[in-house]
Amino acid sequence: MLRDMTTLLNRACAIGLAVSVLGGCSLLSTKKTGPASVNVLVNSVERVHVAAEVTRTRSHAAIEVLGTILSPDFDGNAQWGHQQLTDAIDRSEQQAEELRAAVEQMRTDAAPVFEQWTTSLEGFSDSEMRLRSLTRLVGSRERYDAVVTASMPVQTELDNLNRVLRDRALFLSHDFNPATLASLRGDATRLIGMVESLDVKIATLLDAARRYNDSAAMPVSVETPAVDVEPTDEPATIRPSSDTGSTDTTR
Numbered sequence: 001m002l003r004d005m006t007t008l009l010n011r012a013c014a015i016g017l018a019v020s021v022l023g024g025c026s027l028l029s030t031k032k033t034g035p036a037s038v039n040v041l042v043n044s045v046e047r048v049h050v051a052a053e054v055t056r057t058r059s060h061a062a063i064e065v066l067g068t069i070l071s072p073d074f075d076g077n078a079q080w081g082h083q084q085l086t087d088a089i090d091r092s093e094q095q096a097e098e099l100r101a102a103v104e105q106m107r108t109d110a111a112p113v114f115e116q117w118t119t120s121l122e123g124f125s126d127s128e129m130r131l132r133s134l135t136r137l138v139g140s141r142e143r144y145d146a147v148v149t150a151s152m153p154v155q156t157e158l159d160n161l162n163r164v165l166r167d168r169a170l171f172l173s174h175d176f177n178p179a180t181l182a183s184l185r186g187d188a189t190r191l192i193g194m195v196e197s198l199d200v201k202i203a204t205l206l207d208a209a210r211r212y213n214d215s216a217a218m219p220v221s222v223e224t225p226a227v228d229v230e231p232t233d234e235p236a237t238i239r240p241s242s243d244t245g246s247t248d249t250t251r
Contacts, residue, residue: 049209062088
């Protein structure tokens with residue numbers, strides 16, 4: 001048991017946990033928390049999960065609108081098509097901020113949970129129970145850290161994709177004609193690669209969030225945060241109407 005305790009202590013220190021009762025690290029906060037705070041963190045992780053799913057939807061919507069505009073078969077109104085693209089990019093950029101805020105809130109909510117759990121190890125009189133709690137603490141912190149780690153490349157990849165899309169929209173704002181549309185079609189491979197790479201990173205984040213909550217959630221229903229997804233997230237099919245100079249949009 002002493003060997004197990006030492007091994008867990010080393011892992012705890014390696015991931016930044018304070019376990020002063022075992023003589024390995026310095027004591028952190030003595031802020032009191034309990035199951036309610038644990039549930040706050042569970043809900044925060046769920047918000048990150050939801051934000052990541054919406055991120056995937058909105059980034060795909062922006063790519064699809066651009067794909068519609070660049071298609072050789074595009075026969076819609078240039079002004080309307082450019083507005084569709086700009087709006088889709090706006091929503092994707094807004095979602096990048098929503099995801100960033102969700103991750104920051106999760107990190108804020110995590111601090112007191114892990115600090116108090118660490119501090120509570122001092123209260124055990126039974127070394128076996130202390131070892132059980134330490135084992136759970138180390139595993140829970142590792143799963144939480146996996147969520148934080150997975151969120152970082154998603155935010156970076158999303159920001160990069162949004163910048164590339166914004167550049168194309170800016171380019172078309174001054175030069176929207178068949179020749180320039182044709183010149184941008186060569187970017188399709190790069191854009192598809194970027195969104196596929198983002199999808200892989202989002203899947204990793206979703207899996208990490210799911211693993212944490214499957215392990216940490218209390219035996220009660222966890223309220224899934226409501227997220228309003230605007231109907232316009234679904235790209236419109238742009239086509240000219242029967243009236244000269246006007247367009248019709250269907251979804």
